[in-house]
Amino acid sequence: MKKKVNIPIFITDTGCKNRCSFCNQKHITGKQFIFDLEAISSSIEIALSTLCDNQSAEIAFFGGSFTGLPIEEMQKLLDISQKYVNMDKRVTGIRFSTRPDYFSAEIFEVLSLYKITTIELGVQSFDDKVLAKNCRGYENGIVEKISREIQQRGIALGLQLMAGLYGANLESDFKSIDSLCKIKPNFMRYYPTLVIKDTELENLYKLGDYIPYTLKQAVVAGMYAMKMCAENDIEIIRMGLQSSVELRNDDIVLAGPFHNAYKECVYSEIYYTFFKKMSEKSKVIVPMKIVSRVKGHKKMNSLRLPSFEFEVVERLVEDIEINGVRYTFQDILQSIEITR
Numbered sequence: 541m542k543k544k545v546n547i548p549i550f551i552t553d554t555g556c557k558n559r560c561s562f563c564n565q566k567h568i569t570g571k572q573f574i575f576d577l578e579a580i581s582s583s584i585e586i587a588l589s590t591l592c593d594n595q596s597a598e599i600a601f602f603g604g605s606f607t608g609l610p611i612e613e614m615q616k617l618l619d620i621s622q623k624y625v626n627m628d629k630r631v632t633g634i635r636f637s638t639r640p641d642y643f644s645a646e647i648f649e650v651l652s653l654y655k656i657t658t659i660e661l662g663v664q665s666f667d668d669k670v671l672a673k674n675c676r677g678y679e680n681g682i683v684e685k686i687s688r689e690i691q692q693r694g695i696a697l698g699l700q701l702m703a704g705l706y707g708a709n710l711e712s713d714f715k716s717i718d719s720l721c722k723i724k725p726n727f728m729r730y731y732p733t734l735v736i737k738d739t740e741l742e743n744l745y746k747l748g749d750y751i752p753y754t755l756k757q758a759v760v761a762g763m764y765a766m767k768m769c770a771e772n773d774i775e776i777i778r779m780g781l782q783s784s785v786e787l788r789n790d791d792i793v794l795a796g797p798f799h800n801a802y803k804e805c806v807y808s809e810i811y812y813t814f815f816k817k818m819s820e821k822s823k824v825i826v827p828m829k830i831v832s833r834v835k836g837h838k839k840m841n842s843l844r845l846p847s848f849e850f851e852v853v854e855r856l857v858e859d860i861e862i863n864g865v866r867y868t869f870q871d872i873l874q875s876i877e878i879t880r
């Protein structure tokens with residue numbers, strides 16, 4: 541099977557008319573919808589020229605609310621993309637991210653004229669109180685409705701959630717993950733909320749009204765997401781920092797569970813929770829490929845389990861052996877309970 545890749549076109553911050561509490565508005569207000577169509581064409585062509593024979597690609601519009609663009613602008617981008625879908629068999633379709641409430645019969649009609657293969661919705665939470673407190677501007681019913689409409693059209697669906705939003709707690713975040721699993725998207729992204737400069741969340745944080753998650757809380761939320769998504773066969777394509785380059789700038793992130801290896805921390809804690817159920821003097825055989833996850837970020841698990849012996853081997857791929865018994869990661873997830 542061919543490996544799927546994205547040909548990313550960043551339409552950063554365009555198409556959005558909202559003011560979510562955690563989003564840096566300065567970069568959004570006043571943005572013009574003027575796209576350099578020639579530049580878009582040439583970046584698609586450059587990407588295609590580097591595509592290997594064993595790869596297929598979707599042309600992917602990221603970073604904005606695609607269906608929030610004026611329809612004629614959206615169509616210009618779709619026309620360009622469809623041209624490559626028609627003339628290059630390696631381009632399997634078009635993909636974009638948007639908000640769940642930026643759809644209408646007219647938009648679906650326009651979309652039906654193109655080969656849309658994947659839509660990602662920034663959902664953030666399924667808790668109506670949390671959605672309202674963060675000025676998302678819609679209620680969870682619309683997410684379910686639009687998700688179904690996308691799925692009924694045979695388009696792959698991705699949903700994005702955030703942990704620890706203003707007004708959320710682990711209980712509401714666990715429930716949001718349960719709601720996402722009921723919809724059964726093809727994949728999800730999971731981001732712990734960070735306090736970003738020049739956001740409403742910054743004001744709330746400075747007033748003491750918003751207390752961000754600790755890293756420990758964010759990891760617990762991530763563990764639950766990982767367990768539930770594994771049980772429901774939902775791929776987690778990203779967990780941790782949002783892809784914005786700006787977040788790597790220290791001045792931009794003011795507070796919150798910022799960690800470069802958040803996903804690794806989640807894996808480590810899952811292994812640790814499992815190991816705690818074993819006898820104190822256990823021997824763990826670990827494949828080289830996953831040694832940092834099993835022994836923990838900065839060897840945290842080895843330090844917390846001093847009587848455990850870890851032996852690193854090349855022969856296993858991703859299963860581990862404990863006291864001679866082999867366990868898949870799925871076995872491990874199934875056997876642990878994640879509590880708030």
Ligand code: SF4
Nearest residue numbers: 556558559560563639
């Ligand atoms: S988070 Fe998304 S929907 Fe909310 S204001 Fe920012 S760009 Fe718009």
